[in-house]
Amino acid sequence: MPFSNSTQKKPVAVEVRDLRKSYGDHEVLHGVSLQVDPGEIFVIMGASGTGKSVLLKHIIGLETPTSGEVLIDNRSAFDAQTHRDIVTAIVFQDGALFNSMSVYDNLALYPREHRLYDRKTIDEKVMQTLGILSLENAANKMPSELSGGMKKRVSVARALMMEPQLLLYDEPTSELDPIMAATISELIASVSKETGLTSIVVSHDRDLAMTIGHRVALMHQGNVIFTGTPDELKNSNEPIVTDFLNPEIDLTNPRFRKTENGK
Amino acid sequence: MKVITNTLDSIGSAVILVLRTLRYIPSLPRQGQRLGYQLLFMGNATLPLVVILSFCIGAVLALQTGYSFQDLGVTRYIGSVVGLAMVRELGPVMTAIMVVGRISSAITAELASMKIYREVDALQTMNIPPERFLVLPRLTAITLIMPILTMASFVSGWAGGAVVCESVPFIDLSYQVYFRTLSEFVGVDALIDGLVKAEVFGICVVVIATNIGLRTTGGPREIGQSVTRAVVSSIIFVLFINYFITNALL
Numbered sequence: 001m002p003f004s005n006s007t008q009k010k011p012v013a014v015e016v017r018d019l020r021k022s023y024g025d026h027e028v029l030h031g032v033s034l035q036v037d038p039g040e041i042f043v044i045m046g047a048s049g050t051g052k053s054v055l056l057k058h059i060i061g062l063e064t065p066t067s068g069e070v071l072i073d074n075r076s077a078f079d080a081q082t083h084r085d086i087v088t089a090i091v092f093q094d095g096a097l098f099n100s101m102s103v104y105d106n107l108a109l110y111p112r113e114h115r116l117y118d119r120k121t122i123d124e125k126v127m128q129t130l131g132i133l134s135l136e137n138a139a140n141k142m143p144s145e146l147s148g149g150m151k152k153r154v155s156v157a158r159a160l161m162m163e164p165q166l167l168l169y170d171e172p173t174s175e176l177d178p179i180m181a182a183t184i185s186e187l188i189a190s191v192s193k194e195t196g197l198t199s200i201v202v203s204h205d206r207d208l209a210m211t212i213g214h215r216v217a218l219m220h221q222g223n224v225i226f227t228g229t230p231d232e233l234k235n236s237n238e239p240i241v242t243d244f245l246n247p248e249i250d251l252t253n254p255r256f257r258k259t260e261n262g263k
Numbered sequence: 264m265k266v267i268t269n270t271l272d273s274i275g276s277a278v279i280l281v282l283r284t285l286r287y288i289p290s291l292p293r294q295g296q297r298l299g300y301q302l303l304f305m306g307n308a309t310l311p312l313v314v315i316l317s318f319c320i321g322a323v324l325a326l327q328t329g330y331s332f333q334d335l336g337v338t339r340y341i342g343s344v345v346g347l348a349m350v351r352e353l354g355p356v357m358t359a360i361m362v363v364g365r366i367s368s369a370i371t372a373e374l375a376s377m378k379i380y381r382e383v384d385a386l387q388t389m390n391i392p393p394e395r396f397l398v399l400p401r402l403t404a405i406t407l408i409m410p411i412l413t414m415a416s417f418v419s420g421w422a423g424g425a426v427v428c429e430s431v432p433f434i435d436l437s438y439q440v441y442f443r444t445l446s447e448f449v450g451v452d453a454l455i456d457g458l459v460k461a462e463v464f465g466i467c468v469v470v471i472a473t474n475i476g477l478r479t480t481g482g483p484r485e486i487g488q489s490v491t492r493a494v495v496s497s498i499i500f501v502l503f504i505n506y507f508i509t510n511a512l513l
Contacts, residue, residue, distance in 0.1 A: 060388050061387075062387065083388070084390055089388065090388050096380065096382055097382075098377075098382050098385070100373075109389070109391070110389050110391075113396070114390070
């Protein structure tokens with residue numbers, strides 16, 4: 001059964017312009033700029049602590065920058081009205097499911113609160129979405145009863161219930177086994193293809209980036225150092241890119257010793 | 264200096280939280296289920312404790328007053344002392360303390376946990392304001408339940424005093440005499456003053472609890488710290504503001 005976007009809203013472009021963010025004296029984003037086209041799957045990769053998740057929080061409007069701007073369909077992402085007019089959703093790394101609600105209620109919350117449909121239609125849509133993600137049997141379970149993979153899928157399902165024009169994924173395949181990671185990657189690609197929404201995926205998962213990403217950006221120490229197609233990324237000779245994609249495990253000269261010695 | 268800055272910061276954020284929450288009052292009719300849940304939770308959590316505690320306090324108050332009054336031969340006025348003390352002071356304050364212990368700690372723990380585990384962020388990204396979804400039902404519930412809890416405190420405190428007056432030999436005061444003097448001195452004005460005081464306490468305590476909960480950052484340890492801060496701040500606030508409300512109502 002295909003994913004549907006019954007409201008038929010158009011996908012949106014996202015533009016990040018010279019975005020800087022500091023926490024106290026520590027600058028996390030050093031002037032990040034990138035452009036995401038409508039309907040594409042844009043994967044942001046990079047080592048831990050390079051500011052990927054912070055960038056995602058700026059796009060969804062949960063953080064305000066020190067300077068710079070983020071435009072969604074040429075409207076500021078820091079204006080709450082933008083997120084009311086353009087449906088943006090995020091799949092949090094840890095799911096951020098509402099622990100006091102059942103899986104069913106987690107999915108039904110958005111359409112109920114925004115009075116999108118009548119009760120019967122909401123019920124049908126929730127069960128349909130759960131069915132697509134093979135979660136029908138989890139409808140009455142509480143989030144604490146779910147496995148890590150199920151939580152991720154419920155989180156994706158909850159985001160899909162919003163019928164978003166822009167869907168952000170924060171580390172959707174982290175902490176998952178390879179099969180479940182592949183399933184989630186297939187899910188992201190299918191959702192994007194069948195609904196036409198714009199997807200921005202923050203991930204360490206090279207397989208995900210190379211397989212389903214239309215374009216990939218690589219972040220390093222708060223900067224975007226590469227943007228291109230997966231093939232261009234694979235063929236890049238940039239040392240940081242090649243080191244990130246094919247890190248050698250060198251037992252004779254381990255990285256942590258280099259760090260210890262300040263080299 | 265930092266303490267003063269932090270206190271002013273907390274007061275400012277609490278005022279902003281209340282103002283933001285009030286904007287969503289028109290959405291109340293749609294929040295019946297959540298409001299009902301909060302009413303049940305607050306009532307179930309607090310009513311039995313308030314009744315037991317107030318009964319004991321009323322009993323002890325009658326015992327102490329009776330012991331002092333027996334030498335003066337005015338034990339028939341015990342009803343007025345217990346009645347007025349419960350209505351004007353002990354009922355509202357003890358109910359507020361029970362609300363702090365049972366409700367405000369639970370609210371802070373729940374909201375702080377939701378904040379730490381990104382559930383509040385998730386609500387915001389779904390365009391569901393936390394003030395409407397989380398704060399308004401709790402604030403409305405405490406506004407509705409506080410008069411009921413306080414009345415229960417009054418009645419059980421009076422009952423505690425009555426049982427002691429009837430059963431303790433050196434007081435030996437009948438229910439009829441006890442309640443006659445009580446009703447002579449406790450008028451509607453005193454009852455309203457007590458209920459108003461309790462209402463103010465209840466609302467302030469829930470505002471403090473929700474504000475501290477929603478401002479929690481960090482990890483699980485900070486949830487515990489927030490609960491402690493909410494309980495301590497609420498008790499100090501209740502005892503501090505009690506003087507000024509009493510002064511204003513006299």
